[in-house]
Amino acid sequence: MMRTFKKHAHSPQKLHRANFYYCVSDSSWDDCMGEMLARDVMIKRKDTYTINPKKRIALARLRMLRQGVGALPVVDDDDKLVGIVTLRDIDLAGDRTNDLFAEDLMTTDVIMRRENALLSEIAETMDRNSIQRIPIIDKDGKLVGLVTQSVVIRSLIAKPMSKNR
Numbered sequence: 001m002m003r004t005f006k007k008h009a010h011s012p013q014k015l016h017r018a019n020f021y022y023c024v025s026d027s028s029w030d031d032c033m034g035e036m037l038a039r040d041v042m043i044k045r046k047d048t049y050t051i052n053p054k055k056r057i058a059l060a061r062l063r064m065l066r067q068g069v070g071a072l073p074v075v076d077d078d079d080k081l082v083g084i085v086t087l088r089d090i091d092l093a094g095d096r097t098n099d100l101f102a103e104d105l106m107t108t109d110v111i112m113r114r115e116n117a118l119l120s121e122i123a124e125t126m127d128r129n130s131i132q133r134i135p136i137i138d139k140d141g142k143l144v145g146l147v148t149q150s151v152v153i154r155s156l157i158a159k160p161m162s163k164n165r
Contacts, residue, residue, distance in 0.1 A: 038122060038136045039115040041155045042145030050075045050143065053082055053103035060102055061090050073135045074106045079142045081135050083108045112137050115144055123152045 051060045051072045060072055064087050074083040083106030090097055093105060112135045113122055122134055126149060136145040
């Protein structure tokens, strides 16, 4: 299938690129994303908001609301991913969350990927499982980043086009 690209003069996501191309029309995930890897587009660990499993859910909720995020990866003292807690999880728990800790409410069966995972595979996993984010871990299970739906979308519209296309 032929890639279809259109030139766009500025980025509404403020990606600080003067000119970029975005994939449109009947292109497939693989056609648009090519060989992009999680490490190429993920929100890096230093920019990812997290919570320790021993912290109260009230702190998790406050952090999510202040930072405008819908979930926090739960990491232990060694930065290993042990779960994820979402604002939806907290809201569904109702008023009983005051005395709960992150470890009490977190999802432990987390879908995660490694840094070398193809972005197309991550996007398909998100779609298939109806999830909005996938934590990225290293070989030791430590959190190194996060790929969100927004990251995938930005990657599609801001993929630089090589000179030979």
